[in-house]
Amino acid sequence: MENLHVDIDSLRRGAEQLEAAKETVREAFEGFQAAAEGYADAFGGDDIGTLLAVAHSACVEAATECFDTNVSELETYVDGLLDMADNYQSVEDDIAASFSRMLGSLGG
Numbered sequence: 001m002e003n004l005h006v007d008i009d010s011l012r013r014g015a016e017q018l019e020a021a022k023e024t025v026r027e028a029f030e031g032f033q034a035a036a037e038g039y040a041d042a043f044g045g046d047d048i049g050t051l052l053a054v055a056h057s058a059c060v061e062a063a064t065e066c067f068d069t070n071v072s073e074l075e076t077y078v079d080g081l082l083d084m085a086d087n088y089q090s091v092e093d094d095i096a097a098s099f100s101r102m103l104g105s106l107g108g
Contacts, residue, residue, distance in 0.1 A: 008092070011085035015078045022074035029067040036060045 039056060043049035 006088045008085045008088050011081050011088070015081035015085070018074060018078045018081065022071055022078065025067065025074065026071055029064075029071065032063065032067070036063075 036056075040053070043052040043056065
């Protein structure tokens with residue numbers, strides 16, 4: 001059986017990098033929203049303009065849902081990586097404490 005080595009610091013750095021990526025996506029989303037709002041009233045009030053406005057609204061809603069889902073998923077991944085790092089750290093700390101107790105009971 002191969003040894004398992006988990007680099008806890010790498011897990012935390014990965015979470016930080018994923019958090020930064022999430023912020024980049026969120027900023028892109030905000031830029032998209034601002035641009036989309038600029039077109040909301042650009043279609044006019046005739047029949048064709050009304051249809052275009054409805055289509056525009058549907059597309060914006062779909063894109064908004066996509067962005068929201070992606071940002072939410074990235075948050076879940078960040079939290080998961082941080083939880084994983086904390087859990088591995090806790091296990092390592094418990095193992096080190098156990099070995100210290102054993103060593104102490106052996107007089108070492």
